[in-house]
Amino acid sequence: MITLLQKNVSKDVVQEEDVDEDAFEALFAQLEEDLKNDPSIEDEDGELTEEELAKLESELEEAMMEDDDFFKMLNATAGGTENDGDGDEDEEGEEDEEEEEDVEEDKSVKLKNWQLRRLARALKVGRRKTSIKSLAAELCLERPLVLEMLGNPPPKLLMMSAMLPDESVQPAMTESLATPVEVVETVPEEKIVVLDTDKKVPIHAMQSQWSSQKRLKKVQVDTLERVYRRTKRPTNTMISSIVHVTNLPRKKVVKWFEDKRSEDGVPTERLPYERSTTETVFSS
Numbered sequence: 001m002i003t004l005l006q007k008n009v010s011k012d013v014v015q016e017e018d019v020d021e022d023a024f025e026a027l028f029a030q031l032e033e034d035l036k037n038d039p040s041i042e043d044e045d046g047e048l049t050e051e052e053l054a055k056l057e058s059e060l061e062e063a064m065m066e067d068d069d070f071f072k073m074l075n076a077t078a079g080g081t082e083n084d085g086d087g088d089e090d091e092e093g094e095e096d097e098e099e100e101e102d103v104e105e106d107k108s109v110k111l112k113n114w115q116l117r118r119l120a121r122a123l124k125v126g127r128r129k130t131s132i133k134s135l136a137a138e139l140c141l142e143r144p145l146v147l148e149m150l151g152n153p154p155p156k157l158l159m160m161s162a163m164l165p166d167e168s169v170q171p172a173m174t175e176s177l178a179t180p181v182e183v184v185e186t187v188p189e190e191k192i193v194v195l196d197t198d199k200k201v202p203i204h205a206m207q208s209q210w211s212s213q214k215r216l217k218k219v220q221v222d223t224l225e226r227v228y229r230r231t232k233r234p235t236n237t238m239i240s241s242i243v244h245v246t247n248l249p250r251k252k253v254v255k256w257f258e259d260k261r262s263e264d265g266v267p268t269e270r271l272p273y274e275r276s277t278t279e280t281v282f283s284s
């Protein structure tokens with residue numbers, strides 16, 4: 001820019017010098033015509049008087065003075081443009097230095113991963129629910145920088161905040177995980193027979209009581225059913241033999257036959273035996 005101005009100024013100076021030469025030539029031509037047309041001049045040789053020479057010199061000096069003033073003005077304007085160019089260059093240099101300082105400051109502020117994660121969590125929660133002062137103290141950062149990061153977050157911080165889960169759902173999940181589920185097992189009640197040990201019971205009575213409480217084995221049930229198929233009402237001798245074979249108490253054997261007859265619908269009392277009419281006819 002400065003070189004262009006200097007070139008333009010030099011061109012103007014050259015043009016002005018050409019104009020001045022033309023003006024001088026025109027001035028001399030006009031003077032010659034005036035001298036020729038002046039009737040007061042009678043000299044044949046056409047020589048100028050001393051007064052005319054002095055007048056001519058004064059006019060030339062005035063013209064030269066005007067030209068000097070013009071050249072000084074041109075030089076001053078050229079110098080001013082150069083100074084302005086230098087000032088612009090200085091201002092541009094200062095702006096460049098300030099930009100470089102800002103870039104250096106931006107480069108110097110490099111947040112760590114844990115700081116970014118904490119800022120992303122605060123951005124997810126919201127500025128109104130976050131204490132900027134405590135957050136700045138926790139991150140070891142200045143408060144204006146924290147406000148700037150939350151007010152105008154960079155793309156990386158926005159992505160990290162968007163990837164975080166919602167905190168409203170997380171406490172419910174943690175509470176459900178923290179409280180263990182109590183599993184209540186329902187144990188079927190068993191009939192427990194408590195024997196009175198204080199009372200003195202004979203051994204054979206205890207054995208019969210214990211055997212009556214036991215369940216029948218498959219072999220014992222088969223023996224009882226085999227006898228039941230032969231006769232619904234076994235005799236005393238048959239019951240004694242069953243007790244001897246199965247090692248079951250007599251009462252339990254008798255009780256089994258009674259229960260079996262009630263299941264099959266056998267009458268409890270036996271009907272008296274009656275002879276048929278045919279037998280009476282043949283007997284008579």
